Amino acid sequence: MTQVKMNRRAFLAGSAMAAVSAVGLASCAPSAKSAKTKEASAEVQRVSLDPQAESVDVVVVGAGISGLAACVQASENGQSVIVLEKGGAAGGNGMGTEGIFAVGSTLQKEQGIEISASEIVHTELSESQWRSSGSLWYDLVSKSADNFAWLQKQGMQFSGVVDNYHVGLYNTMHWWKDNAGAVGYVPPMQAAAEANGVEFRFNSPATQLIEEDGKIVGVVVDGKDGEYQIQAKAIILASGGIGANPEYLKETGWTQEKVDEMMIVCSPNVAGDGYRMASEMGAKSFLSDAAIQSFQGVTAFGNDETVPYNSPLNGGNGLVALGPALWVDQDANRFCDESIAVVYNMAANACACLGNKENYAIFDQAFVNGLGLDEHDQAILDKATAGEYPESVFSANSIEELGSHFGLDTAQLAQTVARYNELASAGFDADLGKDASFLAPIQTPPFYIAKIVNNIVVVDGGITTNIRCEALDEELNPIPGLYAVGLDGAMLWRNVYTQNMPGTAVGNQVNTGRNAANAARDYIASL
Known part of the structure; x- marks a missing residue:
């Protein structure tokens, strides 16, 4: 497994959010007092x-x-x-x-x-x-x-x-x-x-x-x-x-x-x-x-709030967008070059997921080991996979179990992962063209699945x-x-x-x- 390193760009993604966080604005929830829709606006008394x-x-x-x-x-x-x-x-x-x-x-x-x-x-x-x-x-x-x-x-x-x-x-x-x-x-x-x-x-x-x-x-x-x-x-x-x-x-x-x-x-x-x-x-x-500027995120991991805000778990885009993880849609099909957040456009990469009903990242223990998580981030991951956020992250010893947990077609997911592993072993993404440096087989259990949400x-x-x-x-x-x-x-x-x-x-x-x-x-x- 290739060691995944955070490049300066990934750091900048985290630091941009950190700068906002420093003034008390980051990770805010949507306002409870949402503005009126246009239909309601038409009824506003002049x-x-x-x-x-x-x-x-x-x-x-x-x-x-x-x-x-x-x-x-x-x-x-x-x-x-x-x-x-x-x-x-x-x-x-x-x-x-x-x-x-x-x-x-x-x-x-x-x-x-x-x-x-x-x-x-x-x-x-x-x-x-x-x-x-x-x-x-x-x-x-x-x-x-x-x-x-x-x-x-x-x-x-x-x-x-x-x-x-x-x-x-x-x-x-x-x-x-x-x-x-x-x-x-x-x-x-x-x-x-x-x-x-x-x-x-x-x-x-x-x-x-x-x-x-x-x-x-x-x-x-x-x-x-x-x-x-x-x-x-x-x-x-x-x-x-x-x-x-x-x-x-x-x-x-x-x-x-x-x-x-x-x-x-x-x-x-x-x-x-x-x-x-x-x-x-x-x-x-x-x-x-x-134009929507939105990162991928994982609810269970939240946003990095620890200086220098570049955790490979949840800094900037977080681990799902570092490149080697496999992305699948609601039909368990791969749909995108998963490295786009690192090599192309970090501020709009979530738009690649916009047309899907659901989006998931699949990765294995070798990928996690290569991240070099510190104790704080490892604790977040352990807590998530222990069942604290079952709607967000799940870990199992088989790909089929991952699919079953989120109601995906298990046979199709297994086929998608097998095909991805073939491409990784060959060192050439003949399907979607991802650079070989981001290709790594998903073969070391336990395996992980994380639901990708928009981090707008x-x-x-x-x-x-x-x-x-x-x-x-x-x-x-x-x-x-x-x-x-x-x-x-x-x-x-x-x-x-x-x-x-x-x-x-x-x-x-x-x-x-x-x-x-x-x-x-x-x-x-x-x-």
Whole structure:
């Protein structure tokens, strides 16, 4: 059995979640107060604007990566800005980010890194089967060097390292100081905003938009001292998407069963508030096309919470996604190159399981021995296989027993494992093409089966938007005064977050935040 080693990429997957965990946001359960579905939203009683309500040019809903970029840009544009943040501090899921995308930055030039913008755009479009918009990709790429310079001007702190994140096609990743947005981005960006006169109101969720004569003119706030209104000429939604909302997750394609059993790695505040409020105003949903960033997980193993967060049992993707384990579906058939989480796309590998009713990982004692688990993780595994979580993990001395435990076709499972062992012995995956370095026969008892569940991080997209980040109605016309940025309005990816160009998620958040602020400036000037 080949010793399985955690590469840097697998470590990064764990450290990204660890950074979120460090601020008390990891492994959160879905909010018990799930937002209303679109059907229910249609029944929401519209609110009239209180003419005595305080007035401001721009309200930004959310103080994560995109919200901070939006409020700083809007304040630079001369607008008065209030930021409404549901949580008690700025940052949100952005605390766990590691860096930002750029092409043509000063750091790249200093290091002799030359990349053609057309290569980036054409590659992304071709790999997405031309379903994504080239205009949006070109907008991001062409503005990325200026965005980087703008961040430096605001006081953002970078480590100086520029690379391909050990997985991407190009050296576009510019790492934050200490490789964490919690250090390099959030504190200096909040300071820059406050220096420009931006007012932050924490523990103050926006609950409803106010519309008059077809325009968005204000927002209702659930404040510390009760409900109140703010008049605004423009509202920028930057609430972080729908990742912790079980009702909206179903609209992305998950079944109810998968939603019920999934583990969630995100801020509990990411409950689709922006999506719900925009839907109430008639915004077109993008959820059926949204890109899901989700790892595989095993309920019984949980998430690694021990520094340095790279346990081969449950760090990052965990043992089921390290490569050698065999994946089977509800019919006991193999369906995927099981190494994709390590060598291709750790942020979207769970999407390979999306079309299956059930997903399982099969492995043996030789694989477990090769992991070199410490006492803590070995205790977790022992507890799981001792019957503590029979619906999640099971161990037996025969493959047939594994299948029988989860109601799989035992004969088919035995055949699938036998075929996999043939491929491993030959050192060539003639069926699905997995690299030989990840092929290892499953032949040393006891044997294990673990039910794979989704360990969801974020969902890219919810509200349909255009290049100016204007929220669009069902006819793809802008809703005056309403903008959606970051994960609320991400449109670069459709269904799959490719991660070919490292840092593009954060790059998109900063770029859309600035785009929305500038579009709002022009809109306000036209009033």
